[in-house]
Amino acid sequence: MPTLEMRLQRYRPEQDSAPHWQDFRVEYDDSTSVLDALEQIKAEQDSSLSYRWSCRMAICGSCGIMVNGVPKLGCKTFLRDYPKGLQLAPLGNFPVEKDLIVDMSRFLEHLTAIKPYLIAEAAPQGQPHRQTPAQLARYKQFSNCINCGLCYAACPQFGLKPDFLGPAAIALAHRYNLDSRDSGKAERMAQLNSDNGVWGCTFVGYCSTVCPKGVDPAAAVNQGKIASTLDGVIQWFKPAKEPRNKEQSK
Amino acid sequence: MRTNKQDTPQTTPRRSDEPIWWSLFSAGGVCVAMLVPAIALLVLLGIPLGLVSAEQLNYQRLQALVFHPLGLGVVLGAMVLPLFHAMHRIHHGLHDLKLAHGRLAKWLCYGSAVLLSSLALWLWLTVSMASG
Numbered sequence: 081m082p083t084l085e086m087r088l089q090r091y092r093p094e095q096d097s098a099p100h101w102q103d104f105r106v107e108y109d110d111s112t113s114v115l116d117a118l119e120q121i122k123a124e125q126d127s128s129l130s131y132r133w134s135c136r137m138a139i140c141g142s143c144g145i146m147v148n149g150v151p152k153l154g155c156k157t158f159l160r161d162y163p164k165g166l167q168l169a170p171l172g173n174f175p176v177e178k179d180l181i182v183d184m185s186r187f188l189e190h191l192t193a194i195k196p197y198l199i200a201e202a203a204p205q206g207q208p209h210r211q212t213p214a215q216l217a218r219y220k221q222f223s224n225c226i227n228c229g230l231c232y233a234a235c236p237q238f239g240l241k242p243d244f245l246g247p248a249a250i251a252l253a254h255r256y257n258l259d260s261r262d263s264g265k266a267e268r269m270a271q272l273n274s275d276n277g278v279w280g281c282t283f284v285g286y287c288s289t290v291c292p293k294g295v296d297p298a299a300a301v302n303q304g305k306i307a308s309t310l311d312g313v314i315q316w317f318k319p320a321k322e323p324r325n326k327e328q329s330k
Numbered sequence: 331m332r333t334n335k336q337d338t339p340q341t342t343p344r345r346s347d348e349p350i351w352w353s354l355f356s357a358g359g360v361c362v363a364m365l366v367p368a369i370a371l372l373v374l375l376g377i378p379l380g381l382v383s384a385e386q387l388n389y390q391r392l393q394a395l396v397f398h399p400l401g402l403g404v405v406l407g408a409m410v411l412p413l414f415h416a417m418h419r420i421h422h423g424l425h426d427l428k429l430a431h432g433r434l435a436k437w438l439c440y441g442s443a444v445l446l447s448s449l450a451l452w453l454w455l456t457v458s459m460a461s462g
Contacts, residue, residue, distance in 0.1 A: 236426065240425070240426075240428070270342045270343060270345075271343065273343075273345045273346060274343035274344060274345065274346055275343075275344075275346045275348065276343065277343070277346070279346040279348035279349075279352070282422045282425070282426060305349075305352060308346075308349060309349040309352065309353060312345065312349045313349075315345075
């Protein structure tokens with residue numbers, strides 16, 4: 081069986097003052113994923129290696145990792161595509177907890193802030209909410225997000241300014257705003273309208289390139305800019321029931 | 331996975347003024363995308379290939395076009411909006427390159443767009459009033 085050189089970033093907070101590199105050599109064939117290789121290393125070479133994983137089939141979004149500097153899912157990336165060897169590091173733009181594990185709290189806070197769930201009145205008489213295929217098509221691609229955080233590792237704006245809501249949170253806000261069953265748009269717009277909402281994006285577009293599920297967060301953010309502009313214009317012309325600057329007082 | 335509920339933004343954030351600058355940027359982008367290729371086609375291909383006579387684009391004719399009452403559209407489309415487009419890009423480019431961000435860079439960028447636009451509009455008004 082052929083073998084491949086793998087260089088892993090290690091960091092054990094109790095022992096190491098800074099992250100460092102460690103080399104391993106793994107056996108692989110055409111079906112060996114990066115995650116398989118990590119399991120091989122942990123089982124046969126160094127049981128202290130830490131990494132996050134769960135489903136092995138690009139559904140759970142746990143095994144996000146930098147492969148040669150590019151954000152990838154370990155389970156969906158194969159050693160056969162890296163004949164010159166590969167270098168694994170924890171996801172960029174997040175604080176490192178241990179070895180290949182990052183602290184994703186900031187991303188989860190942003191996700192919580194935009195209320196990524198259906199805010200809807202119950203359908204009359206216990207009937208299901210009906211939706212036409214055209215209504216489904218408006219938001220469907222944005223609903224494929226698995227919260228893996230690869231787009232945050234790719235986003236230079238999130239790297240520069242961690243308060244920026246970021247690609248996945250904005251894409252999911254947009255996904256629910258576009259859903260015909262949802263009536264929570266007004267609750268989400270305040271977050272999207274801020275400097276750290278859609279306006280924190282300068283349309284680099286790398287988030288959409290790295291997304292392992294084919295979601296196009298950059299499109300969501302830029303459609304969100306149009307929605308936010310319209311929201312501002314409507315707010316401006318709407319007769320003020322309450323003082324207009326109420327939401328700006330905080 | 332740990333979530334710190336206390337860090338979750340609870341207050342309503344301030345509405346950004348970015349829609350104003352972004353709208354001007356977008357409008358400028360559309361104008362640049364439409365006008366620049368047309369001008370390039372006329373000047374770089376039309377004249378050398380003899381499809382357009384250079385005489386038709388002489389100074390007097392262009393001056394008459396710009397300072398015609400409808401020429402205000404030319405000033406807006408070819409100068410004012412593209413200025414805002416360019417300064418918006420420079421403003422965000424400075425942030426991307428970690429060179430400058432914050433109030434001063436914003437005032438300098440959009441301020442110069444406002445200043446140069448005002449100058450263009452003032453010149454247009456003075457010349458068109460003087461000519462008639």
